[in-house]
Amino acid sequence: MAGARLVHWQAVRLVVLAVLAAFIQVDSVQPATTAGPVRQWLHAAEDQPSQASVWSRLARQLPVNLPGSRPVFRLRSTSRAGVLLSWPSRPAPDVALVEPARARAPVDSVVRLAFSEPMEATSVEQSFRVDPSVDGQFEWPDPETFLFRPSAPLAYRTIYRVSVAGYGVAQRRLVTAASFSFSTLWPPPAVPFPFTLTFDDCGTAEQIQAILTALDDRGLHAIFFPTGKCRDQFPWLVPTLIAAGHRVCNHTYSHPDLSKLSAGAIASEIQRGVSVQCDLFRPPYGAMDKFGRVYSVATSLGYKIQLWDVDTRDWAGTPTDVMVAMIRARGGVVLMHMHGIHTVEAIRAL
Numbered sequence: 438m439a440g441a442r443l444v445h446w447q448a449v450r451l452v453v454l455a456v457l458a459a460f461i462q463v464d465s466v467q468p469a470t471t472a473g474p475v476r477q478w479l480h481a482a483e484d485q486p487s488q489a490s491v492w493s494r495l496a497r498q499l500p501v502n503l504p505g506s507r508p509v510f511r512l513r514s515t516s517r518a519g520v521l522l523s524w525p526s527r528p529a530p531d532v533a534l535v536e537p538a539r540a541r542a543p544v545d546s547v548v549r550l551a552f553s554e555p556m557e558a559t560s561v562e563q564s565f566r567v568d569p570s571v572d573g574q575f576e577w578p579d580p581e582t583f584l585f586r587p588s589a590p591l592a593y594r595t596i597y598r599v600s601v602a603g604y605g606v607a608q609r610r611l612v613t614a615a616s617f618s619f620s621t622l623w624p625p626p627a628v629p630f631p632f633t634l635t636f637d638d639c640g641t642a643e644q645i646q647a648i649l650t651a652l653d654d655r656g657l658h659a660i661f662f663p664t665g666k667c668r669d670q671f672p673w674l675v676p677t678l679i680a681a682g683h684r685v686c687n688h689t690y691s692h693p694d695l696s697k698l699s700a701g702a703i704a705s706e707i708q709r710g711v712s713v714q715c716d717l718f719r720p721p722y723g724a725m726d727k728f729g730r731v732y733s734v735a736t737s738l739g740y741k742i743q744l745w746d747v748d749t750r751d752w753a754g755t756p757t758d759v760m761v762a763m764i765r766a767r768g769g770v771v772l773m774h775m776h777g778i779h780t781v782e783a784i785r786a787l
C-alpha cells in the first residue's frame with residue numbers, strides 16, 4: 438500500500454508540474470526586447486551539466502519565456518522522484534533612473550541608468566527604448582552605468598518614456614524590466630539682468646490661464662496686480678495665483694485715475710482692492726497727483742508705491758520681439774497686462 442501511495446503522490450506531483458508549466462506558458466508574455474537575453478540565458482544553462490536532467494531539458498524545450506518582471510525559476514531533478522521548483526536566492530538586478538533627476542527635465546537632458554550590478558551591455562542596449570523615439574549614442578561610464586546621449590535637444594513640453602531590461606554579467610539573471618517617464622521643460626529665459634514680470638488689471642479666463650501656463654513652463658514667478666472687480670468676476674483667480682506661487686498685490690477696486698479723486702475716494706478704492714500679504718500698491722496708469730495725495734493715502738494705509746522699469750505697452754499690441762528686446766536690454770520690473778495682445782508669446786520667447 439505504501440508503494441502504491443508513493444506512486445500516487447508522484448503522479449499528483451507530475452500533474453501539478455504540468456499544470457504549473459501550462460500556466461507559465463499561457464501567463465508569460467515576453468516583451469520583444471528581451472528575446473536576446475532570454476535565449477542567451479537558456480543557451481548558457483545548457484552548458485551547465487548540473488542542470489541537465491529530464492525536467493530541466495523539458496523546461497528548456499517549453500516555449501517558456503521569462504519576462505523580466507518575474508523571478509527566474511529553475512527546475513531541478515531530486516534524488517526522490519519529482520522535481521524541485523526553486524527561485525534564485527538573490528533578487529534580480531535592479532535599475533534606477535539617475536538622470537533626468539527630476540520628473541520635469543531640461544530639453545538638453547541625457548538619460549543615465551544605474552544598475553545594481555555589472556550588466557551585459559548588448560542585452561541592455563537591445564532592450565533600451567525611448568518613446569517618442571530619439572536618436573543618440575550609448576555610453577558605459579562603468580559596467581553598472583548606462584548613458585544615453587541624445588544627438589539633438591529633446592522636444593519641449595513632451596512626455597518621454599524610457600524602458601530597459603537586460604541581464605547581469607555575473608549571475609546571468611534578468612534585470613527587472615523597468616520603465617520611467619519624464620517631461621521636458623522650456624529652457625530658462627535668456628535675460629542678462631534680474632527681472633520681475635508684473636501683470637495688471639484683468640483679462641478673460643483663457644488669457645489668464647494662458648499666462649499662468651506660460652509662466653509655469655518657463656519656471657517664472659510673477660507679481661499680479663488684479664483689480665477688485667477682477668477678483669469679483671473670477672473668484673478662483675486669487676487662490677489660483679497664490680497656489681502657483683505668484684504674488685497678488687493692490688491695483689485698486691475699479692481702476693480709476695486716482696489723481697482726479699478726493700483723498701477719501703482714493704482710500705476707498707485702495708481698501709476695496711486685492712492684496713494678499715503684499716504691501717505693494719500700483720496706482721492705475723501710474724497716475725500720481727501733484728499734491729501727493731495718492732502717495733500719502735497709500736502710505737498711510739501701509740503700502741509702498743510700485744511702478745515699473747519697462748513698459749511693454751502689451752495692451753496696445755507691441756510685437757513680441759520688441760517686448761523681448763526691451764526686457765533683455767535692461768531687466769527690472771516689467772509692466773504687462775492680463776489682457777495684453779502678445780503677452781503670452783513674449784513670456785515664451787524670453
Ligand SMILES: [Zn+2]
Nearest residue numbers: 637638721722
Ligand atoms: Zn492697470
